Amino acid sequence: MNPPEDRQSIDERDPIDTQLHEQNAYINDDGFTQHVIAALPLRRRMWLRPALLLGSVAIGWVLAVLWLPWKNLPPLSVSAVLSLNSQVLTPWVLVLTVAASLVWAIVAAIQWDD
Amino acid sequence: MSVSDADLIARVLAREDHHAFAELVRRYQSPVRAFLTRMTRGDAHLGDDLAQETFLKAWRKLHTYRGTAPFSTWLFGIAFNEFRSVARQRKELALDDVDKEPAEAPPPAADPQSGLRLDLTEALKRLHSNERAAVLLCCQNGLSHEEAARALDCPLGTVKTNVLRGKQKLKRWLQGYQHYESA
Numbered sequence: 001m002n003p004p005e006d007r008q009s010i011d012e013r014d015p016i017d018t019q020l021h022e023q024n025a026y027i028n029d030d031g032f033t034q035h036v037i038a039a040l041p042l043r044r045r046m047w048l049r050p051a052l053l054l055g056s057v058a059i060g061w062v063l064a065v066l067w068l069p070w071k072n073l074p075p076l077s078v079s080a081v082l083s084l085n086s087q088v089l090t091p092w093v094l095v096l097t098v099a100a101s102l103v104w105a106i107v108a109a110i111q112w113d114d
Numbered sequence: 115m116s117v118s119d120a121d122l123i124a125r126v127l128a129r130e131d132h133h134a135f136a137e138l139v140r141r142y143q144s145p146v147r148a149f150l151t152r153m154t155r156g157d158a159h160l161g162d163d164l165a166q167e168t169f170l171k172a173w174r175k176l177h178t179y180r181g182t183a184p185f186s187t188w189l190f191g192i193a194f195n196e197f198r199s200v201a202r203q204r205k206e207l208a209l210d211d212v213d214k215e216p217a218e219a220p221p222p223a224a225d226p227q228s229g230l231r232l233d234l235t236e237a238l239k240r241l242h243s244n245e246r247a248a249v250l251l252c253c254q255n256g257l258s259h260e261e262a263a264r265a266l267d268c269p270l271g272t273v274k275t276n277v278l279r280g281k282q283k284l285k286r287w288l289q290g291y292q293h294y295e296s297a
Contacts, residue, residue: 014281016253016281017253023234023254024148024255025148026144027147029140029144032139032147032162033140036136037132039170040135041170
């Protein structure tokens with residue numbers, strides 16, 4: 001906040017500013033701080049959810065690497081894509097879906113906010 | 115000698131020091147509660163609920179405070195976001211239906227000593243919420259335009275315009291009231 005003004009600058013101030021300033025009376029705490037402190041969550045737990053999400057992502061990566069038929073994937077070519085050959089495209093769509101969901105989970109864990 | 119905000123924040127971050135955070139709450143509870151009560155058009159209960167949520171969020175997000183702006187500016191930013199999220203859900207706090215100028219000046223208060231004060235309070239309620247926030251932060255809480263722009267997460271020019279427009283409206287309405295009183 002700005003430093004306190006001297007008397008002259010207060011006198012020269014816009015009357016609306018002066019009125020608003022005068023209205024800015026101190027509000028007594030009356031247990032407000034105690035209320036806030038009693039409601040504080042443990043900060044350690046705030047790492048729990050993104051950590052769990054990242055752990056799940058790691059497990060997901062391992063399962064994807066182990067279970068997806070990487071060696072049996074049909075070769076992907078422009079003609080196969082253009083022909084919309086489901087036998088070629090379906091496994092690749094599956095791979096892309098898994099990869100996209102894992103990337104999304106990583107981004108969500110990194111950007112975790114409350 | 116009182117401990118600086120930066121030292122208190124460092125203590126909270128280093129060892130979850132509740133006493134340090136309580137000191138921060140004690141320092142800023144009054145301006146934050148007053149700001150939110152005015153933003154909610156005088157609803158002190160809702161203002162206090164939002165203020166509590168503001169401090170809880172500040173506790174959770176304290177690690178994101180970079181110290182480039184005063185701590186109060188950062189807190190006001192969280193407070194305004196809390197207000198906005200409630201205003202989206204509550205029709206009576208809706209942001210766009212309050213931009214109408216009153217047909218006549220607000221009625222005079224019964225107590226002539228506090229008349230102008232009550233009148234200004236009423237006039238503030240009639241401002242658009244963005245104008246009210248800008249006027250309250252800059253004219254009542256002493257934030258610079260740059261700090262208010264940061265707290266309200268809007269361009270500097272918008273804050274300047276909102277302060278100017280808000281004060282013009284307040285002056286117009288209060289002049290109407292003074293004419294009424296002197297008649």
